[in-house]
Amino acid sequence: MATDQTMHGVPPSLSARVVGSFAYLTVRDRLPTILTKVVDTIHRNKNKFFEEYGEVGIQAEKQAISLLSKLRNELQTDKPVLALTDGLPDTDSWNQYLERQQRLQGDQEPVSWFKSPWLYVECYMYRRIHEALLLNPPISDFDVFNEGKTQSFTESSQAVMSLCTYLEGIKNNIDELSKNPLFEHFSKLMQVSLWGNKCDLSISAGQENSQKTSPLDSLYSLLPFILVDDTKRVWSALISAQRPRESGKNNADRVDIVLDNAGFELVTDLVLADFLVSSGLARQIHFHGKSIPWFVSDVTAKDFQWTIRQAMATNHKWVSKCGVQWQRYLKEGMWCYHDHPFWTQPHEFCDMAADAPDLYTTLQGADLVLFKGDLNYRKLTGDRDWEHTVSFETALRGFGPATLCSLRTLKANIQVGLQPGQGEKLTSQDPSWMTSGKYAVIQFHNPKSE
Numbered sequence: 124m125a126t127d128q129t130m131h132g133v134p135p136s137l138s139a140r141v142v143g144s145f146a147y148l149t150v151r152d153r154l155p156t157i158l159t160k161v162v163d164t165i166h167r168n169k170n171k172f173f174e175e176y177g178e179v180g181i182q183a184e185k186q187a188i189s190l191l192s193k194l195r196n197e198l199q200t201d202k203p204v205l206a207l208t209d210g211l212p213d214t215d216s217w218n219q220y221l222e223r224q225q226r227l228q229g230d231q232e233p234v235s236w237f238k239s240p241w242l243y244v245e246c247y248m249y250r251r252i253h254e255a256l257l258l259n260p261p262i263s264d265f266d267v268f269n270e271g272k273t274q275s276f277t278e279s280s281q282a283v284m285s286l287c288t289y290l291e292g293i294k295n296n297i298d299e300l301s302k303n304p305l306f307e308h309f310s311k312l313m314q315v316s317l318w319g320n321k322c323d324l325s326i327s328a329g330q331e332n333s334q335k336t337s338p339l340d341s342l343y344s345l346l347p348f349i350l351v352d353d354t355k356r357v358w359s360a361l362i363s364a365q366r367p368r369e370s371g372k373n374n375a376d377r378v379d380i381v382l383d384n385a386g387f388e389l390v391t392d393l394v395l396a397d398f399l400v401s402s403g404l405a406r407q408i409h410f411h412g413k414s415i416p417w418f419v420s421d422v423t424a425k426d427f428q429w430t431i432r433q434a435m436a437t438n439h440k441w442v443s444k445c446g447v448q449w450q451r452y453l454k455e456g457m458w459c460y461h462d463h464p465f466w467t468q469p470h471e472f473c474d475m476a477a478d479a480p481d482l483y484t485t486l487q488g489a490d491l492v493l494f495k496g497d498l499n500y501r502k503l504t505g506d507r508d509w510e511h512t513v514s515f516e517t518a519l520r521g522f523g524p525a526t527l528c529s530l531r532t533l534k535a536n537i538q539v540g541l542q543p544g545q546g547e548k549l550t551s552q553d554p555s556w557m558t559s560g561k562y563a564v565i566q567f568h569n570p571k572s573e
């Protein structure tokens with residue numbers, strides 16, 4: 124049996140097996156910290172559970188905490204990864220994935236936290252957190268990450284106001300704008316959405332991480348930190364979408380946004396989506412979120428609805444106007460929200476066509492798919508130890524349901540599609556360039572043109 128290392132000449136998965144690597148430090152330090160915070164959050168909500176469910180709520184709180192403490196112990200002592208027992212629709216698929224990992228790893232050692240692919244064990248931890256709550260019915264629906272997500276939104280209120288005010292300004296004369304200024308606005312809002320990805324809560328192990336200043340003011344000074352900028356290619360894809368349109372224009376029919384974090388980042392994505400629709404660059408937007416709480420700050424359906432309601436209720440003319448508009452887009456079907464279970468599984472995206480063919484077919488209906496954030500980039504590239512000069516296309520390993528673009532700030536030590544020498548130069552200037560969130564890429568791929 125081929126091991127992961129030798130499989131078809133593809134580089135090995137990043138793993139905590141490499142002592143001192145970012146994966147190692149994450150599994151050793153960051154993940155246990157996140158688990159400790161989860162336990163603390165549940166404990167702090169004890170009274171609430173009692174008020175809502177009485178003694179049963181308290182029992183559930185205790186039991187969930189005990190399962191989570193056990194999980195933290197398994198992780199810290201590098202115990203074998205266990206099969207899930209909660210009988211959810213995706214349980215079998217997770218357990219089959221465990222068997223698959225075991226086959227790839229060979230029979231010598233069990234799949235475990237420090238020996239197996241980082242992407243897999245990190246996803247698995249979030250699925251086990253979900254299991255710990257799910258097995259304790261009255262509190263099954265409790266989102267342990269909710270507080271941090273709502274806080275990130277609230278603390279970014281200044282930035283949200285300036286962004287919505289900017290959008291209102293564009294929309295005021297959007298019909299008169301010629302191509303050039305429209306492109307300028309598009310490019311700016313892509314960058315705002317890109318840098319919005321700095322505000323995730325997983326990399327900071329749940330520490331407050333919001334946007335305090337106007338995101339538009341700093342765009343120019345941040346330009347040198349965008350290592351790959353394919354904005355023009357994304358623009359061309361939007362204005363010359365493949366399918367002919369009744370209007371005679373060839374603008375895109377549908378753009379899909381695979382969301383990442385709630386809080387400020389989600390607002391930047393909603394503003395970009397609003398701009399795409401109101402400028403006529405796209406007719407519909409399909410958002411893809413997570414069906415369970417994921418990687419601390421990722422968007423769930425609840426977060427999505429909450430954010431829009433919150434915007435509507437904000438005491439600021441342009442923020443509330445945006446909120447009302449977004450609600451209307453949803454009601455009228457120009458926007459819709461999906462949460463396929465594949466997004467909360469550990470697969471590399473090159474497995475999607477085989478393992479989630481329905482989702483792959485759904486994405487094929489888009490003219491452009493925007494993938495937000497670092498975790499999506501890790502899944503696009505398989506979270507493997509690629510050379511920096513390997514092309515994005517090679518790293519995608521055949522994944523290409525539609526024209527796609529990744530908007531990602533670098534928070535894991537993987538980056539492809541760089542110029543020869545670029546990675547080495549960055550390493551000498553700033554050794555943490557791949558993990559600090561200071562650098563970013565807007566990286567595009569058109570499966571039909573290569």
Ligand SMILES: O=P(O)(O)OC[C@H]1O[C@](O)(CO)[C@@H](O)[C@@H]1O
Pocket residue numbers: 149153245320323324325326383384418495496497498499501534535
């Ligand atoms: O929200 P994002 O951009 O996907 O970032 C989350 C990142 O933080 C980390 O969880 C840190 O371990 C990475 O695994 C992950 O890539």
Ligand SMILES: [Mn+2]
Pocket residue numbers: 323325383384418420421496498
């Ligand atoms: Mn995230």
